[in-house]
Amino acid sequence: MTSIKPRLKTADYVKGVLQGDRIMLGQAITLVESNLLTDQQLAANIIKKIIDHTGRSIRIGITGVPGVGKSTFIESFGLRVISHGKKLAVLTIDPSSKITKGSILGDKTRMESLSKNPLAFIRPSAAGDTQGGVAHKTREALLLCEAAGYDVIIIETVGVGQSEVEVKSMVDFFLLLMLAGAGDELQGIKKGIIEMADAIVITKADGDNIHPAVEAQAAYQQALHLLPISPSRWQPKVLTCSAVTGSGLETIWEMIELYIEQTTASGFFLQNRQQQNVSWFNDNFEQLIKADIEQHLALKKSHLENKVAQQQLSPQAAAQELLEAYYHSMKKF
């Protein structure tokens, strides 16, 4: 996002993405993430052209608190997915701590073997500097990956709150990673996130940790039984795995395949995607309005913000004034 490369034409990006060109895919995602108006318009045009080539991947959300071993899990699980002949893309939502502004994620080289694999595409997103619109940008990156032919898309979050709800709204399957030997409260995981999970996977189940992992598995399985049945009718599973020994990874993939099979048969899979599309529509509309204001009324808006800050105008009156300016500017379109 910092180094600005000369931009190509819409058709060039579209062609590159549809051909599965990783460099072009990366550049297209950069456009999606850019805050420059011209980039955003270019991105919107690209999305419009590739939209018919999207929707055919399995979308998996993965979360868990820092320390649970998300990168290690995604690396080993990802290689397993690829061993089934699937192309895999990994996207990350990182809502850096609002107050400290520090990035919770490590650097880009976390998943070394996976990032070197020609069937894998890894894209850590620095979402910390965008105001809202994080979900929006991640969704568009997801669509681009689908158009580029990736069969499985993993969306990773850092597991500390709000972003899980956003990820849930864009995936088919939501996986929560947990450590053995710690209650869910100990891991800072909120009940609401447990409720969203289609599966809990206890990581690091190797060596001396196997027994605690199996115990934790039983405990969580019991806890999940207490939750109301999800609209998918799927009973959330609890599994264990080890990124070191590779145990459990195949079972996790089989479980996800079973989920897709069952929910496709029941109609939930499609219904869920349809509902997600409706909420994408609403979100897209909000983004269009924001872009409109940015394009036609940026000065007016900043002027009103100053007046509000200086208490010369109430927030309500300023909003009304901006709306009227928006009406006025539209009449010229």
Add this chain to the structure above:
Amino acid sequence: MTSIKPRLKTADYVKGVLQGDRIMLGQAITLVESNLLTDQQLAANIIKKIIDHTGRSIRIGITGVPGVGKSTFIESFGLRVISHGKKLAVLTIDPSSKITKGSILGDKTRMESLSKNPLAFIRPSAAGDTQGGVAHKTREALLLCEAAGYDVIIIETVGVGQSEVEVKSMVDFFLLLMLAGAGDELQGIKKGIIEMADAIVITKADGDNIHPAVEAQAAYQQALHLLPISPSRWQPKVLTCSAVTGSGLETIWEMIELYIEQTTASGFFLQNRQQQNVSWFNDNFEQLIKADIEQHLALKKSHLENKVAQQQLSPQAAAQELLEAYYHSMKKF
């Protein structure tokens, strides 16, 4: 919100609220919370008329996980505030669990003595059924309470995540309640929430609990020292209190007065309110657009949603179509 009373004229509500009439205040808040378009318009007009009479209260956010004793604390602390001759309003944000739809809060009669006190106004808000806009509605309720002459406004949240960020964005002082004998992780409190706190209060510090409470106080005080200095330059305090014995309540009030005094002197108090106003302005604008769509294009929008769900139209294309319909409808204004 369910029983619809005949509506009065804007001027009647304004007059009632400014006179401190509790019934009128309650009805005005009901209008703010209503999803009926006519109610929303009435509410907007009322807010416009009372806006010059707002801003003069101390706004306090209080959070803590269920079981920490929030109601009991607010009841005893609130009576203490009132004993200083202050009028007190208590508003509640309750973002009921999205999935189970169950309300986390108990019923309205939680704060019995406080709710009977003529200087107190208690308003539990059922925010669970509104899509977004929770913060918006709470802010307007806050403004109405200020116009009705309340000197101290407490905004209570249930302490499980996202709503804390919203509350922080509308208060002067943010108070986190904690229990002794449990680490912060044990209480499901996230680091981000600790970072937002201007003070942590250890509740139930009485009887056998006094010693653990004092220990917890020392531990939290140490932990808070590790956090970066807040923009307010205020060093967050950790206090203990007991709603049963009343110990510590006066100290909490004095601390809040000290905070107001210090941040007023440093200019932070005003600066924070100004920033909050700017974000209220942006939020208000979004609400106006939503109301516009609801008023002029509800049918069109629902038609597009159906098309998106049936996959006859992409979310992106539908958003563009709604925007164009919006342009078109505006030209008639």
